[in-house]
Amino acid sequence: MNAGTRLRAEALRAHHGAREVLKGIDLALPAGGFTVIVGPNACGKSTLLRSLARLHRPSGGTVLLDGLSIARYRPRDRARLLAVLPQGAEAPEGITVVDLVARGRHPHRSLFQPWTAADQTAVETAMVSAGVSLLAERRLESLSGGQRQKAWIAMALAQGADILLLDEPTTFLDLAHQIDVLELCVALNRAGTTIVAVLHDLNQAARYASRLVVMRAGEIVAQGLPEDLLTPGFIDAIFHVPCIVMPDPLTGKPLIVPKPVPPSR
Amino acid sequence: MTRAPPLAIVFGALLLLAASLAALTLGLRPIAAGEWLAILRDGRGSEAAEIVLGLRLPRVLLGAMVGSALGLAGAVVQMATRNPLGDPGLLGINAGASLALILGSDLVGLAGPQAATWLAACGAAGAVLAVQALAGARGGADPIRLTLAGVAVTALCIGIGQAIALADPERFDLVRNWRVGALSGAADAVLPSLTAAWLAGTLLALALAPRLDLLALGDDRAASLGVAVRPTRLGSLLAVVLLAGGAVAAAGPIAFIGLAAPHIARRLGGIGAVAHLPLSGLIGAALVVSADTLGRIATPPAEVPVGVVAGLLGAPILILLARRRSAAA
Numbered sequence: 001m002n003a004g005t006r007l008r009a010e011a012l013r014a015h016h017g018a019r020e021v022l023k024g025i026d027l028a029l030p031a032g033g034f035t036v037i038v039g040p041n042a043c044g045k046s047t048l049l050r051s052l053a054r055l056h057r058p059s060g061g062t063v064l065l066d067g068l069s070i071a072r073y074r075p076r077d078r079a080r081l082l083a084v085l086p087q088g089a090e091a092p093e094g095i096t097v098v099d100l101v102a103r104g105r106h107p108h109r110s111l112f113q114p115w116t117a118a119d120q121t122a123v124e125t126a127m128v129s130a131g132v133s134l135l136a137e138r139r140l141e142s143l144s145g146g147q148r149q150k151a152w153i154a155m156a157l158a159q160g161a162d163i164l165l166l167d168e169p170t171t172f173l174d175l176a177h178q179i180d181v182l183e184l185c186v187a188l189n190r191a192g193t194t195i196v197a198v199l200h201d202l203n204q205a206a207r208y209a210s211r212l213v214v215m216r217a218g219e220i221v222a223q224g225l226p227e228d229l230l231t232p233g234f235i236d237a238i239f240h241v242p243c244i245v246m247p248d249p250l251t252g253k254p255l256i257v258p259k260p261v262p263p264s265r
Numbered sequence: 266m267t268r269a270p271p272l273a274i275v276f277g278a279l280l281l282l283a284a285s286l287a288a289l290t291l292g293l294r295p296i297a298a299g300e301w302l303a304i305l306r307d308g309r310g311s312e313a314a315e316i317v318l319g320l321r322l323p324r325v326l327l328g329a330m331v332g333s334a335l336g337l338a339g340a341v342v343q344m345a346t347r348n349p350l351g352d353p354g355l356l357g358i359n360a361g362a363s364l365a366l367i368l369g370s371d372l373v374g375l376a377g378p379q380a381a382t383w384l385a386a387c388g389a390a391g392a393v394l395a396v397q398a399l400a401g402a403r404g405g406a407d408p409i410r411l412t413l414a415g416v417a418v419t420a421l422c423i424g425i426g427q428a429i430a431l432a433d434p435e436r437f438d439l440v441r442n443w444r445v446g447a448l449s450g451a452a453d454a455v456l457p458s459l460t461a462a463w464l465a466g467t468l469l470a471l472a473l474a475p476r477l478d479l480l481a482l483g484d485d486r487a488a489s490l491g492v493a494v495r496p497t498r499l500g501s502l503l504a505v506v507l508l509a510g511g512a513v514a515a516a517g518p519i520a521f522i523g524l525a526a527p528h529i530a531r532r533l534g535g536i537g538a539v540a541h542l543p544l545s546g547l548i549g550a551a552l553v554v555s556a557d558t559l560g561r562i563a564t565p566p567a568e569v570p571v572g573v574v575a576g577l578l579g580a581p582i583l584i585l586l587a588r589r590r591s592a593a594a
Contacts, residue, residue, distance in 0.1 A: 055489065094531075
């Protein structure tokens with residue numbers, strides 16, 4: 001994949017009402033990387049992701065997509081380059097997986113244009129990549145949470161974008177499905193997709209991220225390789241969790257083991 | 266989007282055709298099969314032909330147009346606001362249009378019935394704006410707030426309308442038809458302006474269909490797929506105002522069609538807007554034409570207004586839907 005940076009934030013500021021949620025973020029997301037954004041609740045990580053995707057309008061600074069301000073793209077053109085899975089899945093009752101994935105083709109279609117062979121190929125390829133081909137005709141509500149999340153990812157893939165932003169894709173999933181979804185992200189990343197994900201679980205972040213971005217109170221406090229950043233002192237300072245860190249016996253990545261804390265702290 | 270089910274659309278069209286044939290045939294003076302053949306062969310001339318072509322056909326056309334407008338407007342409201350109970354009536358659109366007609370009835374008297382369509386559309390637009398303002402700026406992000414605001418605006422419009430009508434009995438007679446919802450009072454004169462509003466609203470709604478499909482997935486997901494969310498929602502509301510405003514001007518506020526038609530269409534034709542919107546229109550048209558026929562033949566020689574029949578038929582449907590939803594939840 002082309003080296004360098006596809007997506008970059010410069011002095012990015014954002015507000016929710018009067019509250020400043022992002023206080024001047026500078027961030028360059030490497031092309032072909034698997035970047036994971038972590039941080040305590042309400043640190044602004046979701047707002048950062050949403051601002052990067054232009055779902056949230058920043059109050060200052062810019063986001064550059066391929067060197068051009070993201071605000072200057074037509075929504076359709078932006079959607080062909082960058083796909084995002086926001087939180088909170090809503091789908092009409094009775095929709096099938098293939099119909100959902102087909103809706104991902106919207107940025108490539110014009111009004112009243114018939115369904116093309118290219119659309120069909122893109123939908124089928126996306127379902128194969130996300131591992132939901134066998135579920136194509138199933139109704140979305142009949143699937144498990146993990147299968148559903150993979151169907152949403154397939155829809156984002158059908159968009160044809162090679163930058164994929166995911167906002168807490170594993171929340172509300174059981175462990176097996178969490179791993180399933182994250183392994184899918186790894187496979188997509190290996191195939192060339194640039195991945196940026198907000199995750200809650202530090203151990204999963206450490207395991208899957210090629211680059212970790214740590215936020216607190218609207219600012220980036222550290223970024224780099226997980227093994228360089230995640231030390232007991234750092235974790236205690238940011239998350240207020242005393243812990244020990246040891247190498248994961250399988251991957252060699254940092255494995256965080258929290259120490260018990262007396263309840264009356 | 267991929268494979269629109271044309272079968273359901275054909276079914277909807279057949280339903281409308283059957284309802285229209287029944288409406289042309291049934292009534293105080295039923296048309297026998299032999300008379301139908303004579304009309305088809307000779308055209309106008311006979312007494313039966315005058316009844317079918319001169320009296321009943323315009324009324325069927327009006328009913329079909331009003332019904333399809335309400336069904337389509339209901340489907341658009343439901344998709345744009347992600348509120349399965351969305352309905353032009355429940356959002357205050359009908360009441361706003363009625364109030365505008367009551368307030369402007371003098372104007373209609375001067376400018377003729379053409380003005381009624383546009384007056385009603387303005388009233389509907391005013392009600393939409395008021396409901397939006399009450400519900401908050403995000404425009405239908407919260408179905409409950411939107412519904413509450415719709416109830417409040419409806420109550421306000423009806424209250425003002427009643428106060429005016431009670432103070433002025435002549436006006437009361439003039440607007441009675443509008444408030445009940447009837448096809449009999451509507452003159453042929455409103456047809457041109459209704460047709461214009463209907464065409465514009467229908468084309469706009471159909472053009473927005475693919476985007477409405479994406480709005481159904483949530484504002485964020487729609488935006489991430491390249492949909493400009495606010496313009497799409499504003500365009501949808503404009504389509505609803507044109508359709509519902511035109512329908513109210515022609516026939517008064519007919520309740521429940523906008524709610525029931527999309528729900529029936531969903532059972533028949535799946536969930537893609539490209540098929541769902543036209544199907545909702547066809548079902549709405551068939552419902553209004555049938556309800557009007559029922560109203561004509563139920564208590565001869567008197568007529569029950571179509572709005573009353575639609576209410577009597579629609580209320581049980583609404584209760585059934587509410588029970589199904591709570592059972593499923």
